[in-house]
Amino acid sequence: MNKDLNIVQRSVALRSTSVTRRATRLGDPLFEAVTRASGILVLLLLGSLIVSLFIGGLPAFRRFGAGFLFSARWDPVHEVFGAGVSVYGTLLTSLLALVLATPLAFGIAFFLTELAPSWLRRPVGTAVELLAAVPSIIYGMWGFFVIVPIMSQYIEPPLINLFDGIPVLQDIFAGPPFGTGIFTAALILAVMVIPFIAATMRDVFETVPPVYKESAYGVGCTTWEVMRSIVLPYTRVSVVGGIMLGLGRALGETMAVTFVIGNANRISPSLFSSGNTIASLVALEFPESPTGSLKLASLLALGFILFVISFIVLAISRTLLRPRLKA
Template structure:
């Protein structure tokens, strides 16, 4: 007899167990595929709508610094440069501070201080970016223009980087606000990475007479290198695509300048300022191509971040 034994007592159950599970699995599969579809749809619409701009400017779009709606000549160089420079400033400031915070949270802080400090850092991550932007404009920018920029100009003014208008609004301010925003992200991921270092390794080093700093430098940082790279790339991805915090303080000018004090723009701030006002197909299409460039750059960087973090973490690790 090859018939399967009937284990279900009622006919109703038979039908449910035959179509219920495949249906449930099918529905969940459709939604999971839907997440991929979102990505594909976003990419497709950006690609399709940027066609006029790609046809008109080609690859030269990426290296052209002009942005003129009247003559309909558009290039992405200023915005790309602004995005990269503000992100670089942010990383230069945020990475050392974040590693310091992570070190404090994982190694130095007394047990009863760890939770309040940890919560504080994570609250910093939860503050919406527009609040950072507004605070940067009304509080940080005046301080920079009255105190920090004159001091920098007096001491390092011979460098073109630190000469120019001391308005408090510009590339430097944008980079600092971004640094403030991404520090909690990098710090909390780095702290988790430090916590993954096996205690045996650290204790062996301490047992040999190493100081805390030597354990960090020679054991924890080498062990967690991939995870730290991941944390930095994660912060970088956030900084590249951050819109509101930057739009408030970057100054929104389409001119390339060697000075960090001068106003500039980033891809995201250009989109925020001009997208709804763009008249003319080529103008709109050029803005869409800017968005496409931003999407590709951040996707690449965040992809690296996840690769590094996945390699670092145990199976079923962080989200």
């Protein structure tokens, strides 16, 4: 009886193993096909987006040629359009935001990983992450109703008076203190990208093996020396990646910038002057652009240019990182 029972159990086990192997043989090719299709789908979506923008903006490129990229004129009445002002505003606000946000984000990440007591790390870290979930239009409203009055009353007038008469600086900090403008837009963008950069830096700082830091502390290094000589070299690739992530967010931001940048189509050396960006100009002008019009084609051409700018920024970052990656 026991012998027959053992034979039955072995038979069931062999059948189960055979079914499992058969399922594995079927599952692996299926999983490979699904993952390959997902990767191809991403390329198709990206390619279709590029092609759609280029085809849509082709009438503007044909009409204005290469001058479209540098022209500062945007005249819907006479159907003369140029991307110069919006490209200038996009690059300037994004770079200023990065200059303002990166030191603050680094300080937050440094505090959370090295200095903050354990009971404070989770609340502060959660608060930083929650900032990334705030809708951009809320940032825009906060900037318009809170930051703009502060800038116009307490920040811009003293700076204008301080640098008055100093060559170059008087041009950079000049103009009536309206509160709106390039600098205010960059300030709002900096607040918006800080959570992305800080969260990335904090996560990569925590990946440093503790033995490295403990060894540095053991030979007498201070906390800052450990951060500068151990943590940053170990995580430099990911840190730069987080900064570029923030730059990508700043380049394409729309509503928050639209609220506070002033939306004037002119280029001025002053950071306090009004301007626009590609995203803000498209957001304002797109609803009033008839289908098939040259204005709509120009807006689509602006979208294509913004995509190219983002691609160039990514390519530059990869080029800068390539020697370090090889090292």
